[in-house]
Amino acid sequence: MATGSSETTDPMELRWDPDNIPPLPAVALKALKLMSGTDTSLLELCNLIRSDPAFSIAVLRIANSPLVAFSKNVTSVLQASMLLGFQRLRSVVITVGLRAYLKGASSPLMRACWRHSVACAIIAERSAKWSFLDNDFAYTAGILHDIGTVALATFVPECYARVVERGADQPQDLLQIEQELCGIDHCQAGRSLMTAWNLPEAFIEIAARHHDPEAHLPGAASLVPPSCALADSLGFEVIRCRSGRSYAEILARFPEAARSRFPTSAKELAAEIATEIKVIESA
Numbered sequence: 001m002a003t004g005s006s007e008t009t010d011p012m013e014l015r016w017d018p019d020n021i022p023p024l025p026a027v028a029l030k031a032l033k034l035m036s037g038t039d040t041s042l043l044e045l046c047n048l049i050r051s052d053p054a055f056s057i058a059v060l061r062i063a064n065s066p067l068v069a070f071s072k073n074v075t076s077v078l079q080a081s082m083l084l085g086f087q088r089l090r091s092v093v094i095t096v097g098l099r100a101y102l103k104g105a106s107s108p109l110m111r112a113c114w115r116h117s118v119a120c121a122i123i124a125e126r127s128a129k130w131s132f133l134d135n136d137f138a139y140t141a142g143i144l145h146d147i148g149t150v151a152l153a154t155f156v157p158e159c160y161a162r163v164v165e166r167g168a169d170q171p172q173d174l175l176q177i178e179q180e181l182c183g184i185d186h187c188q189a190g191r192s193l194m195t196a197w198n199l200p201e202a203f204i205e206i207a208a209r210h211h212d213p214e215a216h217l218p219g220a221a222s223l224v225p226p227s228c229a230l231a232d233s234l235g236f237e238v239i240r241c242r243s244g245r246s247y248a249e250i251l252a253r254f255p256e257a258a259r260s261r262f263p264t265s266a267k268e269l270a271a272e273i274a275t276e277i278k279v280i281e282s283a
């Protein structure tokens, strides 16, 4: 009595359960929940890092990398924490955390997710700095905004491979295709996951609404959607959209103070970001 309807996966059969998705490393999750930048939180963050040898080594490597130009050798986590300050140290921890999270699955898709997230974070950080907004918040929000994509690629890899294969005309269409093929889109997945991980509301809102043209994200958060679009257009995309916007069109979405500071050539910006990604990857 076959019904003959088994050739496509019924999205309803896929029960999205954030508890089945491995969490980010504990150190990164705890660091994300430490929101304030008081002396106590810097010490707490420092102790968190010191409790994990892998994080200690990675933080020391980044503190000694060309990204952080200090004249002397940074030889302890405490020294790194004092030189970097709470906000910067926290964004380093989240970057190291996401990299460790993606290491288990080094597929081309995961690598694309990683490069896109870092590119978005770098652009958001720079534009926040130029607009006098919270650049460390912008960086952290940028690196986490597509955690829902990472989750879908991990949780339903076959469905997500079909999403990649199909591609999309616009980023908004992508959400509909994910919904159709995976039963949930990456923004809903990101919201669900970050809620389950008890992360601050500001990060949840960005993961949930960065493709929503109606969303009015406040302050530094508002830089994440254009930074995501710019990362895509510079070649750091997860899924290629067929009708991409031009460099100039995307730059117009940034605040005036930031817009004028970006290189005039998209190629130049792409090369700068690629170099920064390489430094972070080798740290």
Ligand SMILES: [Fe+2]
Pocket: 145, 146, 186, 210, 211, 228
């Ligand atoms: Fe996205």
Ligand SMILES: [Fe+2]
Pocket: 116, 120, 145, 146, 228, 229
């Ligand atoms: Fe994105």
